[in-house]
Structures are given as C-alpha cells and as structure tokens.
Amino acid sequence: MSTPLNRKNAALPDSAPVRLVHLGLGAFHRAHQVWYTQKADANWGYASFTGRSAKMSDALTPQDGLYTLVTRSGDGDSPELISSLVEAQPAANVARLVELMADPQVAVVTLTITEAGYHLAADGSLDESNADVASDLAALASDSLEGSLELKTAAGKLVKGLAARKAAEADGIAIMSCDNIAENGPLTAGAVLGLAEKVDADLAAWIKETVTFPSTSIDRITPATEDSLIADVEAQTGFQDNAPVVTEPFASWIIEGEFPAGRPNWENAGVEFVSDIEQFERRKLWLLNGSHSLMAYLGQLRGHATVADAINDSNVRSHVEALWDEAANHLTAEGLNVPGYRRSLIERFENPRIVHNLAQIAIDGATKQRMRAVPILKAELAAGRPGNGAALSIAAWIAYVLGTEEVRDTRASEIEEAKLLDDAPLALLGVLDSELASNEVISTHIKKLVTELS
Known part of the structure; x- marks a missing residue:
C-alpha cells in the first residue's frame, strides 16, 4: 500500500x-x-x-x-x-x-x-x-x-x-x-x-x-x-x-x-x-513558441495529436524550418547561437516520452499568434521579403478556427463574430492585426493559403 x-x-x-x-x-x-x-x-x-x-x-x-x-x-x-x-x-x-x-x-x-x-x-x-x-x-x-x-x-x-x-x-x-x-x-x-x-x-x-x-x-x-x-x-x-x-x-x-x-x-x-534580454525573449518566443503554434494548427489540420507526431511529418517540419529561417533573419545578437538552438528544439520536439498535446497548445491562439507569427511576418515585410513561413502559420490558425465548432480562446466572442462575416478569413486576420488585414497583398496571400489548407 x-x-x-x-x-x-x-x-x-x-x-x-x-x-x-x-x-x-x-x-x-x-x-x-x-x-x-x-x-x-x-x-x-x-x-x-x-x-x-x-x-x-x-x-x-x-x-x-x-x-x-x-x-x-x-x-x-x-x-x-x-x-x-x-x-x-x-x-x-x-x-x-x-x-x-x-x-x-x-x-x-x-x-x-x-x-x-x-x-x-x-x-x-x-x-x-x-x-x-x-x-x-x-x-x-x-x-x-x-x-x-x-x-x-x-x-x-x-x-x-x-x-x-x-x-x-x-x-x-x-x-x-x-x-x-x-x-x-x-x-x-x-x-x-x-x-x-x-x-x-x-x-x-x-x-x-x-x-x-x-x-x-x-x-x-x-x-x-x-x-x-x-x-x-x-x-x-x-x-x-x-x-x-x-x-x-x-x-x-x-x-x-x-x-x-x-x-x-x-x-x-x-x-x-543579462543586461539586455530582448533578443533572448524573441529567440524563445519566435522559435520555440512560434513553431509550437504553427504545429498546433497545421498539425491538427493534418490529423496529428502531439508535437512529436507533427514534427515527424515532413510537410509540417518543412514549414517549421521556413518559419525559423524567417525568424533567424532578425535574431542576430551575440550569444544567441540560433543554429544550435534550432537543433536542440528538434531533439526536444522528437522526445517520444513527452506527450505534448497540440490541442493544449492551440488554446488562446488569437493572443498567442499576435505575439508569435505576426511580429515575424511584419519584420519580414519591413525587410522587403514576403514572410511566407509566418503567413502560413497565420493561415493555419485561421483555417483551424474556421473548421472548429467551439474555439477555446479568451477572445472567443471576437472570433465567433468574425466567423459570421462574409469574408471570414479577412475578419479573422483583423482579429490578429488590423494593419495586416488592411494590406491587400498580404491579406490576399493569406486567404489563398487558408483555402489551400481548408
């Protein structure tokens, strides 16, 4: 006993x-x-x-x-x-x-x-x-x-x-x-x-x-x-x-x-x-948390339940790597060792005995994606690049929300209102960021990705 x-x-x-x-x-x-x-x-x-x-x-x-x-x-x-x-x-x-x-x-x-x-x-x-x-x-x-x-x-x-x-x-x-x-x-x-x-x-x-x-x-x-x-x-x-x-x-x-x-x-x-934490924060938020959110939505859209399942899907992994490539363009401070950090993340994600459920990570996506994928996309756009990896992550969230009957999110009322509008993908993009939603080129691109993912 x-x-x-x-x-x-x-x-x-x-x-x-x-x-x-x-x-x-x-x-x-x-x-x-x-x-x-x-x-x-x-x-x-x-x-x-x-x-x-x-x-x-x-x-x-x-x-x-x-x-x-x-x-x-x-x-x-x-x-x-x-x-x-x-x-x-x-x-x-x-x-x-x-x-x-x-x-x-x-x-x-x-x-x-x-x-x-x-x-x-x-x-x-x-x-x-x-x-x-x-x-x-x-x-x-x-x-x-x-x-x-x-x-x-x-x-x-x-x-x-x-x-x-x-x-x-x-x-x-x-x-x-x-x-x-x-x-x-x-x-x-x-x-x-x-x-x-x-x-x-x-x-x-x-x-x-x-x-x-x-x-x-x-x-x-x-x-x-x-x-x-x-x-x-x-x-x-x-x-x-x-x-x-x-x-x-x-x-x-x-x-x-x-x-x-x-x-x-x-x-x-x-x-x-440390005396300046900004880049360390971004490394964690954009690489670890950013890829977690991407896997949470894209992984579930592809039928996966856990991080380990998602990262072992070559399609999902390729999009994770693309998101990381874009984030790395803006993580340049000394001591960050972004390549080493990326390798360690893959090892951690593949740990078969840590059952990290994608549905748990997916909660409160409206707030999380606003702080994860959106800043990466904006940084890439400001640098004159399309930010396809971050755009895909945002599109995956929108496609997931559109296909989910009851979204677990503290901003659920905003999300449900957006889903009822004629152009629901654009409205959901606006829930994340009004500036991106008003950018016709990027909003059209994200809506196209949503269609492909749905």
Whole structure:
C-alpha cells in the first residue's frame, strides 16, 4: 500500500518561510520557477495561487505543497520530490494574497497567467474595454482600494496587494512575468500601472518609485499531467501523489532587472542574468513558441495529436524550418547561437516520452499568434521579403478556427463574430492585426493559403 505524501511521511523538516508569491499555480510553474528555487536556495518558500479553479490547491494542500517532478527522457524517468512550494492557495483567496504582499519578507511576485491573463490591448496598454478589467476598475475605485476583495484580474489583485504593501510602509518588491510575451516586464508594468493610475494617483507614483518589473525568458516543455502519471509516480516512489508534474530534461531561465527586496540565488541553479534580454525573449518566443503554434494548427489540420507526431511529418517540419529561417533573419545578437538552438528544439520536439498535446497548445491562439507569427511576418515585410513561413502559420490558425465548432480562446466572442462575416478569413486576420488585414497583398496571400489548407 502506498503512503500519503506529506512532510511528516516524507521525513522533511519544517518548510521554508514564504518569501515568494506566485499567480498561476499550474504545471509549468511547478516544473520551472519552484524547481529552480529549490535547487538554488532552500531558505525561500513559495506561496502560489491558482489561476481560476481551486482544483490544484485542493490537491496540494493535504500534501503540504509537496509534489513529484518527473523528468522524462528517452533513457527513462527521474522522479524528484519538490518541497519549495510551501503554501497552495485558491485564486479566490485574495485576502491571503494581499496579506502576503504586505509582508516585508515577501520579496518577489512571479506570474504565469498566460498571455491572455494580462488583458492587454494591441498596443500593449491595459484593455479597459475588457469586462473583467472594467469590473476591477469599478471595484477598486468604489472602495478606494479598501474593502471589496471581489477582483477578477491579476492586475487588479496586484494593485490591491501593492496598496496594502504601501500602507504597511514595506520596502519595494519585484513583480516578474514568466509568461511567453516579448517585453513581458514592461507589459506587466503597463497592466499594473494602467489600472493603478485609474484608481489612485498616489499609489501609482509609489509603484513607479519602488516596484520593479524584471523581464524574463523562460523555457521548459511541460505537458498537462495525465492520470497515468499518478500511477507511475506511486510505483516509482511509494507515495500517493495526487499532483505530480512531468517535464523534459531541458530548462532555461534568463532574467533582466532589479530586485529591491532581494531574491533567491537563482544563479546557483543555472539562471542567467543579462543586461539586455530582448533578443533572448524573441529567440524563445519566435522559435520555440512560434513553431509550437504553427504545429498546433497545421498539425491538427493534418490529423496529428502531439508535437512529436507533427514534427515527424515532413510537410509540417518543412514549414517549421521556413518559419525559423524567417525568424533567424532578425535574431542576430551575440550569444544567441540560433543554429544550435534550432537543433536542440528538434531533439526536444522528437522526445517520444513527452506527450505534448497540440490541442493544449492551440488554446488562446488569437493572443498567442499576435505575439508569435505576426511580429515575424511584419519584420519580414519591413525587410522587403514576403514572410511566407509566418503567413502560413497565420493561415493555419485561421483555417483551424474556421473548421472548429467551439474555439477555446479568451477572445472567443471576437472570433465567433468574425466567423459570421462574409469574408471570414479577412475578419479573422483583423482579429490578429488590423494593419495586416488592411494590406491587400498580404491579406490576399493569406486567404489563398487558408483555402489551400481548408
């Protein structure tokens, strides 16, 4: 009989104090930031909040936050007990988030809330037309940042927490996005400040003076956990773990920015600190994430279910390589080693034991493609080239959306409205980027590709 997983049964000492807070308690956070922190510094504990559902906090709380991280390669599985997540909270517990952010010993807040969770307009500003943003603006303005804890957005919750930190006269804090968004530090600052400036000018000024927003480039393929993993972990470790995570051997974390209240010694675990992260962000976003999105749509259109299936289709692979060729034209900074990075991606994609489902990657494509394929296409067009690889990726998304009855996307209402119009492909291109949609040459080209793919 297996043993329930908790600190007592695992013979672990008391947990580390909470010095890190996280929004977005998912598999990637636990395979990346928590894992790096455990490797780097045992004196830093994470309190992590779910994105929406309380399912993960409900699973982790009886386990004292413990879980097994299974690194899966062609040579087999390597299970590792992770103990740096010391508190798992549901998203609805905003009171605990506010309490922690006011605590002077809490030094860093990290985020994995997906691109859509920042509620940004096309120009990178806070999307005040979004219903959740409007709700939070009204809630925060009506109570002068006191009272109501019924907040829907990450930015709203952060503003509430920062107001409490200011009132407690605590030092500054770092808020660091770990999502796949270019310039994620400035964009996070824009979302938080955009909301704060609407509700409290003094708070916004304090945030500008004392809060930092480091930028990051993160990388580790982490598929959704399947039920079979629970049985595998029980057989391998003897513990009944209801929240294991599976990941690949490769991991990378690059950071640019300051931490006014301190941070773990992440460099001890291999984290790179750089003075200019822009090209590293783009390398990850355009090569890894960009090809993931291309495979998610083109692969499913060709009947594939996983990344490994898609990359082993010569047709799909040729389009991935074409997209990479175009991206590489604009990735020229010293130290990027784009050819080596491309080779490593092929090896990672071909890993037969990492079951990375294309349907999972395909979620929220309207936001993802706006930040992945669209910038590559625009850069190629500006250089006088047609950008056929990026155009194909955009066309694959449009063809996929047109052929999918129910699209899983935070911008689903815009997508469904576009699908009803006479020229639905053009309207869907406009959902991604109005400038591209108004370019008759490129819009005609993409519509032709959509027809060929459908």
